[in-house]
Structure formats: structure tokens, C-alpha cells
Amino acid sequence: MTDLFESKADDWDKGDMKQMLSQAIGGAMVQKVAFQPQHHVMDFGAGTGLICSAIAPHVQSIAAVDISPAMLERLAAKPELQGKVTTVCQDILDCPIAEKHEDKFDVIVSAMAMHHVQDTDAMLQSFYDHLKDDGKIALADLDAEDGSFHPEDIEGVFHHGFDRSELQSKLERVGFQDVHFDTATTVYKDDKAYPIFMVMATKA
Numbered sequence: 615m616t617d618l619f620e621s622k623a624d625d626w627d628k629g630d631m632k633q634m635l636s637q638a639i640g641g642a643m644v645q646k647v648a649f650q651p652q653h654h655v656m657d658f659g660a661g662t663g664l665i666c667s668a669i670a671p672h673v674q675s676i677a678a679v680d681i682s683p684a685m686l687e688r689l690a691a692k693p694e695l696q697g698k699v700t701t702v703c704q705d706i707l708d709c710p711i712a713e714k715h716e717d718k719f720d721v722i723v724s725a726m727a728m729h730h731v732q733d734t735d736a737m738l739q740s741f742y743d744h745l746k747d748d749g750k751i752a753l754a755d756l757d758a759e760d761g762s763f764h765p766e767d768i769e770g771v772f773h774h775g776f777d778r779s780e781l782q783s784k785l786e787r788v789g790f791q792d793v794h795f796d797t798a799t800t801v802y803k804d805d806k807a808y809p810i811f812m813v814m815a816t817k818a
């Protein structure tokens with residue numbers, strides 16, 4: 615599989631927008647999700663670990679799931695994540711990681727990764743299957759936009775954000791309950807505003 619983030623990995627953490635976004639989203643997750651010291655968390659599309667860094671002090675362990683070896687290599691080199699975060703470089707939609715109950719997750723978080731996954735229904739089903747009973751999701755991504763957020767010729771962007779009510783219906787169809795949206799932050803680019811939602815829900 616081509617690593618679409620290989621050329622971006624080295625400079626990912628240097629981007630002001632990436633830092634602003636991960637601080638706002640990571641902060642919203644820490645504030646809104648009742649993380650517990652014994653929690654086993656999955657960060658889906660973890661990239662270089664900006665969100666893991668915000669969450670790691672509050673939980674026991676994080677599985678950083680991503681399909682980009684280059685992004686995960688940067689994550690694995692971060693001293694503050696040693697011993698807390700393990701990297702999982704695989705497409706969990708095709709190859710799930712949680713087989714037994716004790717391998718399943720208390721919380722699944724994700725920041726700005728869902729628009730890179732073509733089949734949203736399959737992705738949400740995979741999140742549901744990887745969670746323990748009563749497990750929670752906290753997923754942040756772009757609200758529906760006109761396609762101007764990314765450059766036109768970019769590869770691997772399958773969704774121009776997400777419509778909140780459509781995403782809520784999809785989550786409820788899979789079996790999630792207590793679906794609740796917040797606005798985590800807003801990105802301003804070329805005089806345009808791009809709100810970023812964070813949706814939380816519980817496995818029924």
C-alpha cells in the first residue's frame with residue numbers, strides 16, 4: 615500500500631495549523647471524555663502522535679493505529695510516549711486487532727482521520743466491534759465543507775467533511791447511543807471558516 619503521508623511525516627509537527635488543531639481537539643477530548651487511569655484507548659489515524667501526547671498522561675495505554683509507517687515512526691520516536699503507546703500499523707477494517715474481550719478498548723478517539731477512510735459505515739462498525747461494552751468514542755473531523763479545505767489534486771481524501779445528522783444516523787444504525795456533537799474548534803484558511811466537530815457516543 616502506498617504511504618500517502620510519507621512526504622509529510624517529517625514536518626507534520628512543525629505545522630502551526632496541525633499544532634493548533636491537535637491542542638484544541640486533544641484538549642476537548644481530555645475535558646469531555648472521562649478518561650480513567652486504567653483505560654485502554656485506541657487512537658485511530660494517530661499519525662505522529664499529537665493526540666496521543668495529550669491523552670497519554672490520563673490513561674494506562676494507547677494503541678496508535680495508522681496505515682502510514684512514516685507517521686508511526688515519528689510517533690514511536692517520541693520519548694514522552696515510551697511505555698504508554700504501542701503502534702499498530704494495519705488497516706483495522708480489513709484486519710481487526712481486538713479478538714478477545716480483554717483486548718478491546720474502553721475508548722476510541724480519532725482526529726482528522728475519518729475523511730481519509732472511504733467506507734464510513736465499515737469504519738464505524740469496526741470502532742463498535744473494537745470497543746468493550748459501554749465503551750465510548752470521541753471522534754473529531756471537519757464539518758461538511760465545499761471541498762476547498764484540501765488541495766484539489768490531493769490523494770486519499772474521500773469526504774469533504776461530514777454532515778452531523780447523517781453521521782449521527784450512521785452511528786445509531788451501528789448501535790451507538792447517546793450521540794452528542796460539540797464544536798471542538800474552527801480552522802480559518804484563506805478567509806474561510808472550517809468548523810471541526812467532536813462527536814461522542816457510547817456502545818449500547
Ligand SMILES: C[S@@+](CC[C@H](N)C(=O)[O-])C[C@H]1O[C@@H](n2cnc3c(N)ncnc32)[C@H](O)[C@@H]1O
Pocket residue numbers: 619632636658659660661662663664665679680681682685704705706724725726727730731
Ligand atoms: C490528517 S492525519 C491526522 C493525524 C493525527 N490524528 C493528527 O491529528 O495529527 C490523518 C492520518 O490518518 C491516517 N489514515 C488514513 N487512512 C487510515 C486508515 N484506513 N486507518 C488508519 N489510519 C488511517 C493517515 O495515515 C494519517 O496519519
